[in-house]
Amino acid sequence: DIRGVIFDLDGVLTDTAEYHYLGWQKLADEEGIPFNRVANEALRGVSRRASLMLILGNRKYSEAQIQEMMARKNRYYIELLKNITQNDLLPGAIALLDELRQAGIKTAIGSASKNARQVVDRLGIADKVDAISDGYSVDKPKPAPDLFLYAANQLGIKPAQSVVVEDAAAGIEAALAAKMWAVGLGPVERVGAAHVVLPSLAGIKWADLQAKLNDAAN
Ligand code: G6P
Ligand code: MG
Numbered sequence: 001d002i003r004g005v006i007f008d009l010d011g012v013l014t015d016t017a018e019y020h021y022l023g024w025q026k027l028a029d030e031e032g033i034p035f036n037r038v039a040n041e042a043l044r045g046v047s048r049r050a051s052l053m054l055i056l057g058n059r060k061y062s063e064a065q066i067q068e069m070m071a072r073k074n075r076y077y078i079e080l081l082k083n084i085t086q087n088d089l090l091p092g093a094i095a096l097l098d099e100l101r102q103a104g105i106k107t108a109i110g111s112a113s114k115n116a117r118q119v120v121d122r123l124g125i126a127d128k129v130d131a132i133s134d135g136y137s138v139d140k141p142k143p144a145p146d147l148f149l150y151a152a153n154q155l156g157i158k159p160a161q162s163v164v165v166e167d168a169a170a171g172i173e174a175a176l177a178a179k180m181w182a183v184g185l186g187p188v189e190r191v192g193a194a195h196v197v198l199p200s201l202a203g204i205k206w207a208d209l210q211a212k213l214n215d216a217a218n
Contacts, residue, residue, distance in 0.1 A: 052066065181216075
């Protein structure tokens, strides 16, 4: 039976994807590299370094230049994060976190972002989750299972007792590689590999989610 739920952050509990996009767009503009919102879709849930690599394509840069560009984008992103408040929680997020706690189900954040803690604090949900796994917790980014395994370990539960909620293809892949239950938020073209696919967390009750996961198991 399920004992814990691990939530991705960006695109699941809040929509920082727009701020990541604005940071990368500014960097790309400064470097004279073509980039836009459509190209940005490929960066969803992708680590900082892998995101930059996708933007740079086959252009050649030194490691020092790569480091500088990652740091520069992060400065732009951190500046934009100052705009985040509780109002930036996506619909259904707080209700589900509160309901899970009420039901005795453990909760964790499993985000690849090194800024996850700051975002969680600004959203005001630090005391609503039992653990935070972030971009500092493990070396291998999603789609490797490492981050979610780390989170389950923090919660003291087994992978088979864990549910992952994700909006990115790489995140669903990571959850399945960890042998956990996967709930995908968004279009099936993106998260169709998950056991259960939902448009968003809006109006989602824990009992409904459990029933859907049970159906997927049988
Ligand atoms: C999450 C986001 C990605 C972001 C990554 C690293 O996975 O969905 O868009 O690139 O975290 O975030 P960071 O804040 O460490 O650059
Ligand atoms: Mg995400």
